[in-house]
Amino acid sequence: MGNRAFSDISYQQFLAEEKLMGSKCNKCGAVYVPPRPICTECRKSDLQWAEVSGKGKLAAFTCISIGPSFMIAEGYDRKNPYYVGVVELDEGPRVDVRLEGLQSKPESIKVGTPMTVKFLHRGEGDSRKTYLAFEPVQTQPSVAR
Amino acid sequence: MKNRRKLGRGVAVVGAGMSKFGMYKDKDSKDLFFEAFQELVASVDKGLDPNDIDALYVGNFSNDFFMHQSHWGPILSDLIGVTPIPATRTEGACASSALAFREGVFAIASGFYDMVLVGGVEEMSKCSTEQVAEGLALAAVPYENQVGFTFPGVFGTIATAYFAKYGASHENLMDITIKSHNNAPLNPKAQFPYTIRDMMNAKIEKAKAKGEPIPQWQTEKDFLRDPRANPPVAWPMHLYDCCPISDGASCMLLVAEEIAKNFTDDPLYVAGIGQGSGRGLHSAPTLTSFEATKRAAEEAYGMSGLTPKDIQFAEVHDCFSMAELLHIEDLGFFKAGEGYKAVSEGLTRLDGPKPINTSGGLKCKGHPVGATGVSQLIEVWNQLRNKAGKRQVPIKNLRIGAAHNLGGTGGTSTFTILERR
Numbered sequence: 001m002g003n004r005a006f007s008d009i010s011y012q013q014f015l016a017e018e019k020l021m022g023s024k025c026n027k028c029g030a031v032y033v034p035p036r037p038i039c040t041e042c043r044k045s046d047l048q049w050a051e052v053s054g055k056g057k058l059a060a061f062t063c064i065s066i067g068p069s070f071m072i073a074e075g076y077d078r079k080n081p082y083y084v085g086v087v088e089l090d091e092g093p094r095v096d097v098r099l100e101g102l103q104s105k106p107e108s109i110k111v112g113t114p115m116t117v118k119f120l121h122r123g124e125g126d127s128r129k130t131y132l133a134f135e136p137v138q139t140q141p142s143v144a145r
Numbered sequence: 146m147k148n149r150r151k152l153g154r155g156v157a158v159v160g161a162g163m164s165k166f167g168m169y170k171d172k173d174s175k176d177l178f179f180e181a182f183q184e185l186v187a188s189v190d191k192g193l194d195p196n197d198i199d200a201l202y203v204g205n206f207s208n209d210f211f212m213h214q215s216h217w218g219p220i221l222s223d224l225i226g227v228t229p230i231p232a233t234r235t236e237g238a239c240a241s242s243a244l245a246f247r248e249g250v251f252a253i254a255s256g257f258y259d260m261v262l263v264g265g266v267e268e269m270s271k272c273s274t275e276q277v278a279e280g281l282a283l284a285a286v287p288y289e290n291q292v293g294f295t296f297p298g299v300f301g302t303i304a305t306a307y308f309a310k311y312g313a314s315h316e317n318l319m320d321i322t323i324k325s326h327n328n329a330p331l332n333p334k335a336q337f338p339y340t341i342r343d344m345m346n347a348k349i350e351k352a353k354a355k356g357e358p359i360p361q362w363q364t365e366k367d368f369l370r371d372p373r374a375n376p377p378v379a380w381p382m383h384l385y386d387c388c389p390i391s392d393g394a395s396c397m398l399l400v401a402e403e404i405a406k407n408f409t410d411d412p413l414y415v416a417g418i419g420q421g422s423g424r425g426l427h428s429a430p431t432l433t434s435f436e437a438t439k440r441a442a443e444e445a446y447g448m449s450g451l452t453p454k455d456i457q458f459a460e461v462h463d464c465f466s467m468a469e470l471l472h473i474e475d476l477g478f479f480k481a482g483e484g485y486k487a488v489s490e491g492l493t494r495l496d497g498p499k500p501i502n503t504s505g506g507l508k509c510k511g512h513p514v515g516a517t518g519v520s521q522l523i524e525v526w527n528q529l530r531n532k533a534g535k536r537q538v539p540i541k542n543l544r545i546g547a548a549h550n551l552g553g554t555g556g557t558s559t560f561t562i563l564e565r566r
Contacts (some may be wrong), residue, residue, distance in 0.1 A: 008287065034288060034427070040514070059306060060302040060303065060305045060306035060309075060426075060430060060432050061305055062294075062297075062298045062301030062302045062304075062305065062379045062381075062382070063301070063377065063380040064293065064294075064298045064300075064301075064378075064379045064380075065376070065377055065378055065379065065380075066274060066275060066278050066295065066297070066378055066379070067275075067277055067278070067293055067295060068275075068278065068279040068282055068290070068293060068295065069275065070293070071293045072275065076293075078376070081377070081380070082293065083303055084292050084293050084294050084298060084302070085305075086302060086306075086427065086432065088425050093427070093428075094427045094428070094432075095425065095427055096286070096288040096289050096291075096292050096294065096425075096426055096427050097292055098293060100280060104214060105382040106381070110309075111305055111306065111308075111309035111378065112309070129199055131291070131292060133291060133292075133421070142172045
């Protein structure tokens with residue numbers, strides 16, 4: 001873990017391993033998710049990898065009817081829109097994420113809803129890709145489907 | 146004192162021209178830029194000899210992606226017959242031509258050039274809506290693109306954060322849409338010169354003619370609340386919250402202040418000019434403000450010695466209704482969290498105390514992205530020179546106007562204040 005560069009490529013590799021990783025400044029303690037190679041608080045480049053809890057709350061969201069081609073290829077369109085948004089992690093940083101498990105009516109979704117991480121794997125072999133997603137925390141024991 | 150910087154010497158605007166914005170099957174980027182340039186030449190009161198132009202800066206965002214053609218500087222210098230002068234393309238997403246304007250200002254202020262042509266061009270309508278959405282999203286932050294954000298999605302996301310923080314709602318954004326559409330029919334260059342009421346009536350007439358059920362809208366908001374008339378694009382951004390797909394071009398002629406009167410008795414002067422950069426949704430200081438705009442505003446106010454109160458009217462980058470709301474707060478016209486009230490009270494209407502987007506804004510005038518920044522300054526040029534026709538701001542002694550241009554998720558922002566002396 002220690003040898004990986006604090007880069008988007010490493011971040012993506014960790015996501016594929018189902019780890020949400022950031023960089024933490026050894027001087028001032030600031031945490032960055034996705035990782036930064038330099039601390040933008042104290043400008044030092046002395047950082048270490050830190051796994052974050054994957055818990056947070058919904059800071060903002062949208063429900064998209066006209067998406068980019070890779071989302072259209074997944075079957076999303078005007079009749080089947082998808083959610084994306086921003087989750088503020090318990091550790092402080094915000095992340096841009098796909099949102100799963102939300103109600104179908106965006107009007108009923110509340111900013112501030114507690115969320116938990118979910119790793120979405122799409123494709124096979126060389127085209128396998130992992131997307132960072134979050135879903136609402138189950139407040140009651142989940143019922144068997 | 147970082148934000149009190151002054152220009153090395155004064156810079157004046159002495160000519161301007163733009164194409165009508167729209168969707169053109171039979172016109173390309175060169176045709177549109179030529180249209181703008183011809184209007185510019187005609188606008189220079191005492192005449193222009195194109196041989197006197199020292200350099201060209203032209204903004205273009207995405208013709209590479211949309212039209213498979215890059216390198217627009219020399220294409221356009223060739224078109225208007227001014228080769229071999231230097232011709233440089235600037236790119237700052239939807240703020241590309243404001244950057245061209247800024248580079249032109251600096252080139253003259255430095256003393257290196259005396260006369261610079263600046264402008265922008267974009268050709269988008271020959272692509273599908275999906276292709277345009279994907280092409281524009283290239284200007285978002287990579288982490289946003291990777292999870293499927295589009296620009297309507299970015300501003301929809303910002304809207305939910307703003308609503309939750311300040312208690313505003315989509316109804317307030319409708320007031321922005323209605324206001325912009327009220328200004329648009331007064332602008333002969335606008336892509337959509339129609340009021341919301343015009344469009345309601347047209348749809349009602351169409352339904353009657355076809356013998357279909359007649360929509361029961363009474364007010365403009367009834368129409369905007371109806372998802373059949375105003376479907377969601379990226380909730381809560383609906384169709385009428387979003388600017389259209391457009392083709393168009395714009396240009397302006399900048400000269401050193403000391404020679405301005407050789408070209409016109411009524412030049413405008415660059416009073417303040419600022420630019421900033423920003424970080425995207427995941428890392429911005431807040432989700433309800435753009436740090437790039439705040440920086441650009443600080444720089445422009447600092448240079449000019451003016452305050453937000455002194456700006457008599459402004460064009461702001463309303464790519465989405467939500468964007469206009471953020472900008473009028475970030476530029477200091479209204480306090481954070483109070484812009485939505487100002488909008489709904491009518492303070493930003495053409496006849497209000499702080500008219501915003503008298504041109505109809507990006508929403509109605511159109512948004513050929515690389516042409517937008519300079520086209521906003523052309524509205525300021527027309528208003529300050531009392532040539533805005535039916536949409537002339539009814540404020541006496543109009544002297545100070547400004548334009549704000551934004552690129553990406555607040556990645557690039559500019560604010561330019563023009564003054565008539």
